[in-house]
Amino acid sequence: MLDKMVLGRYVPLDSFVHHLDPRMKLIFVFLMTIVIFLANNILTYLLLIAVILMALSASRLKLSFLIGGLKPILLLLVFTFFMHILWTKGGGTLFRLGFLTVDRNGVEQGIFITLRFLLIIILTTIMTLSTSPISLTDAIETLFRPLKKMKVPVHELALMMSIALRFIPTLMDETQKIMRAQVSRGSDMTAGNPVKRLKAIVPLLVPLFVSAFKRAEDLAVAMEVRGYRGDVNRTKYRRLDWRLADTLTLLTLIPITLLILYFRN
Numbered sequence: 001m002l003d004k005m006v007l008g009r010y011v012p013l014d015s016f017v018h019h020l021d022p023r024m025k026l027i028f029v030f031l032m033t034i035v036i037f038l039a040n041n042i043l044t045y046l047l048l049i050a051v052i053l054m055a056l057s058a059s060r061l062k063l064s065f066l067i068g069g070l071k072p073i074l075l076l077l078v079f080t081f082f083m084h085i086l087w088t089k090g091g092g093t094l095f096r097l098g099f100l101t102v103d104r105n106g107v108e109q110g111i112f113i114t115l116r117f118l119l120i121i122i123l124t125t126i127m128t129l130s131t132s133p134i135s136l137t138d139a140i141e142t143l144f145r146p147l148k149k150m151k152v153p154v155h156e157l158a159l160m161m162s163i164a165l166r167f168i169p170t171l172m173d174e175t176q177k178i179m180r181a182q183v184s185r186g187s188d189m190t191a192g193n194p195v196k197r198l199k200a201i202v203p204l205l206v207p208l209f210v211s212a213f214k215r216a217e218d219l220a221v222a223m224e225v226r227g228y229r230g231d232v233n234r235t236k237y238r239r240l241d242w243r244l245a246d247t248l249t250l251l252t253l254i255p256i257t258l259l260i261l262y263f264r265n
Helices: 022-036 042-058 063-070 071-087 104-129 133-143 145-150 154-184 194-225 246-249 255-263
Strands: 093-095 101-104
Touching: 022 042, 022 133, 022 246, 022 255, 042 063, 042 104, 042 255, 063 071, 063 104, 071 101, 071 104, 071 194, 101 104, 133 145, 133 154, 145 154, 154 194, 246 255
Parallel strands: none
Antiparallel strands: 093 101
């Protein structure tokens, strides 16, 4: 499962979304996240699902590939759903199970909030799958450039975010290798009660953290010996090009927002 995780990966394809300016993608995802939080009924969520599917189609990414890579976060979504079922009351009781009661509002809010998180995760994942880490770094640095006047190290922060994003699939691959090595030595991480399973994870975490720190140290040394000095007297090899397609794509948020506001009322 971990080797299929898509978070932090980049899939080079020849699609409309891949050719969009990374700055536009960041702005679109940020504003679209706000629009997603405006949804409050079935019609608004159906509209948002249609928008996400159109974005997925424009990126030429397969839905099965995307959903399969998001399986590691399924537990978080299920936890969110059941927490709303158990703690959100009102709208009439649907059924009782011992001392637990499930109300209509709890089921509706659980579905809507879980779907909201899922849409945001899918939208963000489409952006990372269609944008290289270097392009994301340049986009973040460009968008937050005004903060340099306030002595904020924008370049360093953008680089840190890019490296962290890039390290996710690397650490997942490393975890998979360590798990296979532990299984080959007779370790079974899926058998026994929860306490035994937690104890079985310890031999996995120790080499994983050692490997992560070793990779971070090697990267720091490599940057240092190459004379890396942050944003001091650095030039750009890649130029970001904002085109008409980027403007038109960003303007599609206006009718989407108006439709969401109309249907929510």
